[in-house]
Amino acid sequence: MLCSLNEIQALATKAARGAGLPWGLADEAGRAARWLEARGLAGLSALHGTLEGLSKQDWRCCFPVPSGSIWRSEAGEIDGLLAGVTVADRAGQPLAFAGDGALVLAAVRWPLLTMPFLAGVAQVYGVRLIVSLGIETPAVGIGPDSIAESCRAIEDLTLAGSVRIERAQIGELPQSLSQLDGSIPIENEVFARLNRWACRTYVPESAESRARGAGGGDLVETD
Amino acid sequence: MRPPERVMRLDRLGAFHQTRLSFLRATMRHVAAAGFRFGYDRWEIGEDGVGTAVYAARGPDRTYSLVCFAHDLDPSMRTDRVIAEAWDATYVLYDGIPDDGEIERLRANTPKQEAGRYRHTDLILSRTNKSARLFDHVVGCLAAGRQPDAARLDDVGYVMRTTAVYGNGKFGIADRQRYAGRAGFGGPFRMEMLTVWMIRQFVADLVDCMARAGGGDTAVPLDPALRRRLGIGNSTGLGLGPFIVNHPALFARWIECRELALARVCALPEAPEESRAVFREWIDRARAEVAGWAVPDPLQAEKIAGLAADLDRLEAFAAGLGPDTAAPWAKINDWAAENLSLEGQELAVSLLIEPHGDLVDDLADRMAIDDAEMAPAGVPGTVGEILRRIEDRFGWALEPDYRTRDAQARFWYVSANKLEPRLGERWEEPGADLELPLATGRDIAACHADLQRAPLEQSLADFLLRHPEHRHAVRRLYDPDLGRYGQIRDNLIGADLLPLNLLRCKLAFFGATHFDPKSDRWLRINMFCHAPYPDELDAQPPDDWIFPQPAP
Numbered sequence: 001m002l003c004s005l006n007e008i009q010a011l012a013t014k015a016a017r018g019a020g021l022p023w024g025l026a027d028e029a030g031r032a033a034r035w036l037e038a039r040g041l042a043g044l045s046a047l048h049g050t051l052e053g054l055s056k057q058d059w060r061c062c063f064p065v066p067s068g069s070i071w072r073s074e075a076g077e078i079d080g081l082l083a084g085v086t087v088a089d090r091a092g093q094p095l096a097f098a099g100d101g102a103l104v105l106a107a108v109r110w111p112l113l114t115m116p117f118l119a120g121v122a123q124v125y126g127v128r129l130i131v132s133l134g135i136e137t138p139a140v141g142i143g144p145d146s147i148a149e150s151c152r153a154i155e156d157l158t159l160a161g162s163v164r165i166e167r168a169q170i171g172e173l174p175q176s177l178s179q180l181d182g183s184i185p186i187e188n189e190v191f192a193r194l195n196r197w198a199c200r201t202y203v204p205e206s207a208e209s210r211a212r213g214a215g216g217g218d219l220v221e222t223d
Numbered sequence: 224m225r226p227p228e229r230v231m232r233l234d235r236l237g238a239f240h241q242t243r244l245s246f247l248r249a250t251m252r253h254v255a256a257a258g259f260r261f262g263y264d265r266w267e268i269g270e271d272g273v274g275t276a277v278y279a280a281r282g283p284d285r286t287y288s289l290v291c292f293a294h295d296l297d298p299s300m301r302t303d304r305v306i307a308e309a310w311d312a313t314y315v316l317y318d319g320i321p322d323d324g325e326i327e328r329l330r331a332n333t334p335k336q337e338a339g340r341y342r343h344t345d346l347i348l349s350r351t352n353k354s355a356r357l358f359d360h361v362v363g364c365l366a367a368g369r370q371p372d373a374a375r376l377d378d379v380g381y382v383m384r385t386t387a388v389y390g391n392g393k394f395g396i397a398d399r400q401r402y403a404g405r406a407g408f409g410g411p412f413r414m415e416m417l418t419v420w421m422i423r424q425f426v427a428d429l430v431d432c433m434a435r436a437g438g439g440d441t442a443v444p445l446d447p448a449l450r451r452r453l454g455i456g457n458s459t460g461l462g463l464g465p466f467i468v469n470h471p472a473l474f475a476r477w478i479e480c481r482e483l484a485l486a487r488v489c490a491l492p493e494a495p496e497e498s499r500a501v502f503r504e505w506i507d508r509a510r511a512e513v514a515g516w517a518v519p520d521p522l523q524a525e526k527i528a529g530l531a532a533d534l535d536r537l538e539a540f541a542a543g544l545g546p547d548t549a550a551p552w553a554k555i556n557d558w559a560a561e562n563l564s565l566e567g568q569e570l571a572v573s574l575l576i577e578p579h580g581d582l583v584d585d586l587a588d589r590m591a592i593d594d595a596e597m598a599p600a601g602v603p604g605t606v607g608e609i610l611r612r613i614e615d616r617f618g619w620a621l622e623p624d625y626r627t628r629d630a631q632a633r634f635w636y637v638s639a640n641k642l643e644p645r646l647g648e649r650w651e652e653p654g655a656d657l658e659l660p661l662a663t664g665r666d667i668a669a670c671h672a673d674l675q676r677a678p679l680e681q682s683l684a685d686f687l688l689r690h691p692e693h694r695h696a697v698r699r700l701y702d703p704d705l706g707r708y709g710q711i712r713d714n715l716i717g718a719d720l721l722p723l724n725l726l727r728c729k730l731a732f733f734g735a736t737h738f739d740p741k742s743d744r745w746l747r748i749n750m751f752c753h754a755p756y757p758d759e760l761d762a763q764p765p766d767d768w769i770f771p772q773p774a775p
Contacts, residue, residue: 001340001395002340002342002343002395003395004343004391004392004393004395004396004397004398005392005398005400006391006392006393006398006399007392007393007394007395021691022691022692022694022695023660023694023695024660024691024692024693024694024695024696024697024698025691025694027598027694027695027698028598028694031596031597031598032597034596035596035597038596060691063688063691066684066685066688086684086688088597088600088601089600089601089602089684089687089688090601090602090684091600091601092600092601092603093682093684116596116597117597117600119597120597120598120599120600121600123600124599124600124601145596181343181398181400181401182342182343182392182397182398182401183342183343183395199639200657201637201657202636202637202638202639202642202657203636203637203638203639203645203647203653203654203657204638204639204640204653204654205638205639205640205641206652206653206654208647208648208651208652209638209645209647209652209654
C-alpha cells in the first residue's frame with residue numbers, strides 16, 4: 001500500500017507505545033521510522049523487528065550503558081532505537097568521536113534505527129559521521145540531513161556485532177539518498193503487524209464511554 | 224505583549240474570536256492577491272442532485288481542483304458524528320487537473336472517506352451533510368420562483384456543513400510538507416480553508432441546480448446577497464483538543480502572532496481619525512454579528528448577552544477618548560482588560576487589530592513552523608538546572624494536588640471503535656492505562672518529583688536513561704520553539720476541565736464564527752458566512768465581510 005509520511009510516523013509512534021515503550025520513546029520511534037522511510041529505507045520493517053525484541057523482554061535493559069568508548073547493554077544486545085536515543089541525548093558532550101577517536105556500540109540489534117539519530121548528532125557537532133558495521137557491510141556516511149546510499153546494505157541487518165561511529169575525514173562526501181514526499185510503498189504485512197500493536201493503544205468502548213466519551217448532548221440530527 | 228500567565232488560561236483561550244490573522248481570512252487574501260481564477264471543469268449532476276462536479280482554482284503557478292461527488296443519502300443515515308459511513312457529498316482537493324482515470328480512482332474511494340485510500344496528489348479530503356432544516360426549504364422556494372426568507376437563512380446560517388476536513392497525510396493523502404513551500408500556502412490550514420471555500424461554491428451551485436430541476440422555467444437562482452448570508456457549517460468534536468496540545472510549538476506560534484499583532488497596535492502613539500472611524504464601524508458590525516449569534520446553550524447565551532453589553536461600553540469608552548489621547552489603542556485594551564468579560568476582552572482584541580491590516584497582516588504568513596524530522600539532538604543540563612527551570616517557569620504545573628481524585632478526574636484516550644480522541648472518567652471507566660500524553664501539568668509534576676530524588680549534579684541525559692517514562696515531559700520543558708506561549712496553564716485532566724474551550728480556541732484561529740455549543744465537548748460553527756464566493760471575487764473585496772454590515 002502507499003502511505004503518507006505522517007501516516008507512517010503516526011503508525012510507528014502508536015505501535016511503539018502499544019509494544020510497551022513510554023510515549024516519549026514512542027515519539028522518537030515514530031520520527032525515526034518516518035526519517036528512514038522518507039529516504040526510501042525500510043524504517044517500519046526495522047521498527048517491527050526491534051519492537052518484536054523489546055516487547056519480549058525488559059526493554060530497559062536494552063539501552064547501552066554510556067561509559068567510555070565502548071558501550072554495551074545489560075541485556076547483552078543493544079537495541080538500535082535505544083542506542084540512537086542514548087547517543088543523541090549526549091550530543092554536545094565529549095563523546096569519543098568528538099575528537100579523533102571512535103565510539104563503539106557492541107552488539108546492536110536493528111542498527112538501521114540508530115541512523116536517524118546520528119544525523120541529529122552530526123548536526124550538533126557540525127561534522128559528517130562514518131558508521132562502520134563490520135567488514136561485510138560498507139561504511140555509511142551520515143550528515144545532518146542525509147545518509148549515504150550504502151545504508152541500503154544494512155536495511156535488513158538484524159544484528160551488527162559492533163557499530164563504530166567516527167568523524168568523516170574531509171573529502172569523504174558519499175552519494176546521499178534522495179527524499180520522497182508521499183505515496184511511500186509499505187508492505188501490507190508490515191503495516192498490518194505494526195497496526196496490531198497500534199491497536200493496543202485504543203480503549204474499547206464501554207457503556208459509560210458510549211454515553212459520555214464522544215460528546216453527549218443532543219445527538220439527534222434534526223437540523 | 225500580554226504575559227503568558229494571563230493569556231494561556233483555558234477560559235480565556237475559549238473566549239477567543241477570529242481576527243485578521245485567522246486562517247480562512249488569510250487564505251482569501253492570498254487567493255485574491257495572487258489572482259486565482261475559479262470555474263468548473265465538469266458539471267455532471269443529474270436532476271436528482273447526484274453526480275460529479277470538478278471545480279478548478281487556477282493560480283499563477285498551478286491549478287487545484289475540487290472533485291465533488293454528490294450522493295443520494297437516505298436521511299436516516301445522516302449524522303454529523305465523525306463516525307458516519309455515508310454523506311450527502313464527498314470531496315477531494317486535487318493537486319492539478321485530474322484526468323478521467325484519476326476521477327474514477329477518486330470515485331472509487333472518496334465516497335468511502337476514511338475507508339478509502341488516497342495518494343499524495345490528493346491534498347484534502349472532506350464531506351458535507353445537508354442541513355435538514357434549510358436545504359430542502361431553500362431549493363423548494365427557488366424552484367417555486369421565489370427567494371427564501373432571509374431570517375430563516377440567518378437562523379441556520381448554512382445549507383450544508385462539513386463533518387470533517389482531513390489534511391496532512393491522513394489515509395495516504397499529501398503530507399503538508401508537499402505544499403508548505405508554495406507561495407501563499409505555507410500558512411497553517413490554508414489548503415483546508417481553500418477546500419471549504421470551494422465546497423461552499425459547489426453547495427450554492429447544487430442548490431440552484433436542484434431548484435432548476437424541480438421548478439424548470441419557474442425556478443430562480445438564489446439572490447447573490449442572500450447567498451452570501453450562507454456559510455458552510457461544521458460540527459466539531461474532541462479531535463481538535465489533542466491537536467493543540469500535541470503541537471505545542473505550532474500553537475505557541477499562533478498565540479504569539481496574535482499577541483504580537485495586538486502589541487503592535489497598542490504601541491501606536493496615536494490614532495488617525497481614519498483608523499478610529501474604521502474601529503467604530505467594526506464595533507457596529509460586531510454588534511450586528513452578536514445580535515445574530517443566538518444559541519440554545521444557556522451558558523453561552525449568557526456570555527453572548529454580556530458581550531452585547533460589553534460592545535456598548537467599549538464604544539462609549541472609545542468615544543470618550545479625545546483625538547489627542549496618547550497611545551489610544553493601548554488605553555482601550557487596558558480598559559477592556561479591567562472592565563469587560565473574557566468574551567468582551569478577546570473580541571476587543573479582534574476589533575483593535577481589525578483596522579490595522581497594513582501593520583499586522585504579514586504575521587499571518589508567520590504562523591506555521593517547519594516541523595523538524597527528528598527532535599533536536601542533545602539534552603542539555605543537569606538535574607539541578609532543570610529543577611530550577613521547572614520551579615521558575617512551570618509553577619502552574621505543580622499547583623494542583625494530583626493526589627486528589629478531582630485533579631485527575633479525566634483521561635484522554637483514542638476509542639478502539641471509532642479511532643477518535645475521547646475524554647474518559649478515570650475513576651469510573653476502564654482504559655486509563657492507555658491514556659494519551661495530554662496531562663501536561665501532571666506529567667511535569669511527576670517528572671519534578673523524580674528529579675527531586677536524583678542527584679543535583681546528574682546530567683539530564685543520565686536521568687532520562689534511568690527514567691525514560693519522563694521523556695515526553697522533558698521534551699516539553701526544553702523545546703526551544705515553545706517560547707513564552709508554549710503551555711496551556713491549566714490542568715487538562717481536572718474535573719473542572721471544559722474541553723469546549725480547546726475546540727473554540729482552535730476554531731477561532733481558523734476564522735469560524737457562530738460558536739454553538741451542543742455539549743461540553745462538541746459544537747457547531749459557521750465558516751465563510753457573509754464572504755464573497757469564488758465566482759464573485761472580482762466584484763467583492765476579499766476581506767471585508769467577517770462581520771456583516773448592520774441593517775440600515
